[in-house]
Amino acid sequence: MEGSDMQEIVLKGFGEVVKTITFRIRRYDPENKELPKYMEYKVPIQKGMTVLDSILYIKEHLDHSLAARYSCRMGICGSCGMIINGKEKLACQTQVLELGKNLIKVDPMGNYEITKDLVPDVSKLFRNHETVKPFIIREEEEPKSEFLQTPEQREEFAMFTDCILCGMCLSACPTSASDELYLGPQALAQGYRYIADNRDLGFNERLNALDSKHGVWRCHFSGACSEVCPKGVDPALAIQLLRQVLTTNVFVKFKQKGTTKAPERKSVSGVS
Amino acid sequence: MRESQLMFLQYLTGLLVVVFGSFHFLLISVLSPSPDKILYAYSGTSGAHVLVGGTLFYSWVRAVYSSLIWGSVLELLLTFLVFHVFNGFRVVLSEIFPGTRADKIITYALVIVALVVFIWGSRTVVLALNGGF
Structure with missing residues (x-):
């Protein structure tokens, strides 16, 4: 589905719209037995938007069927790993404007089976x-x-x-x-x-x-x-x-540096 | 054998191949009884280039390896090479065809081929020690 004709929607919490960037996203659903294909979506990029924000924008306003995995949105959980412009990155930590491109290619992580679209089976x-x-x-x-x-x-x-x-x-x-x-x-x-x-x-x-x-x-x-x-x-x-x-x-048989016995003393917290 | 033991031998034989290979190439030209002391001498009279002399001429090389010491160097080089090459093949093939069954087939097949190559190579070394073949 092309998003070019869609009305531009401005997200709250971000800066002004800087430019429109095309996202070329790899789509694949093993259940419908079609070969993987790329679909393009035009997203109005506001200051501060990450690739994950853009994907969520696409999912919310342009194509509900797009699948992606995320959770914390702050680079802690490690759920939103994907290949962005040919390199593995966390989508939530990748600022769109910092990529400096008008076309951003997004692929799911490699070396995994694909559950759907950008969701790998880890x-x-x-x-x-x-x-x-x-x-x-x-x-x-x-x-x-x-x-x-x-x-x-x-x-x-x-x-x-x-x-x-x-x-x-x-x-x-x-x-x-x-x-x-x-x-x-x-x-x-x-x-x-x-x-x-x-x-x-x-x-x-x-x-x-x-x-x-x-x-x-x-x-x-x-x-x-x-x-x-x-x-x-x-x-x-x-x-x-x-x-x-x-x-x-x-x-020489490798010896770990570990102590063979746990220290026999009361714990600092007083719980034994 | 553990993989770490095999890989240690892989690195060690790699190093030894360089050392013994250098001996093999350098000492032929040093020890060769060839009177002209050049590597190659070709004759072009027949229209085709044919090796007719030089330290790498067959009979001069054979003369070097009729000595027990240099024959042993050649045999050791062969041993290191066979291990290094076939263990390397095993590593590459087991990566391309992963799986316990494939691992076994690859290992046994390569052990057999390695033994054939080693025995055939040793035969050549032994024949050279005895003056030719």
Whole structure:
């Protein structure tokens, strides 16, 4: 459906209309068995509008059938990842006017099955994430108190805790494009995040997944994952650090820095 | 074997191929009994260029590899090359055709082909040690 003949509607909460920009959006509905196609919509862009705002404008005023996923609208939830002018971005964090183009091409994230239009099925991302056991693994069932951690110990993995599971790294990854079983940068970075955590003792439990035929060694080190991460996480670095750990493990059994026992003291909060 | 062990060997053999390959190419010209000490000498009298002399002339190369030491260097180079090449193929193919069954087929098929290449190459080295073939 062309939106060019539609009456211009000005949204509240934004600045004045600066110009009209064409959005070329990839449309695909697996249920109607048609091949994917691009449709164009003309959107009056006001100051401050993001790509997500524009998509919502299209959905509200031009074409109700357009499907897109979003939630927080402030770059926290990671739901609105898509390919904007050829690069993975969060739609809610991408200012339309900052792109500096009169034509904006929007595609769903790559390397995923498509549920509809701009909505990818990210179950692969979560499945891979689960494979690396993204939680602290301890021998005892329940620690008696919290573990102590120095700022330096936290610094070892701090960057990787910023992952919001938007899945854009996996979308940009060239290995994931050819190897559908590849764990992907997100899962590998989270694998490293827990191995480097001094509270964790689960290295051996993660080893089979990380050191597998479709694990850490399949990275081509293109660095695309780190380039597109909206939170500044560097999964490519985590993969290299993991390789270092696994190579060391070939000769000397890798020992995690974690304490073998939880500290036996009362917790700071007084809850034991 | 774990993937990390295989990949460590992959990187190590890659490095060794460079080292032993350099020996292979450089020492032929240094050790070759060729009197003219040039790599190639062609004869163009018949209208076609035919290699007739130089350090890379077949009989001079064969003379170098009739020595046990340089024959061993060649055998080691062959070993490193076969591992590096076929493990590299395995990595590429398992990425293009993922899946447990495909992984097994690829691995076994490449092990068989690698063994054939290694045995055939070793035969050539052993024959060279014995003065020719």
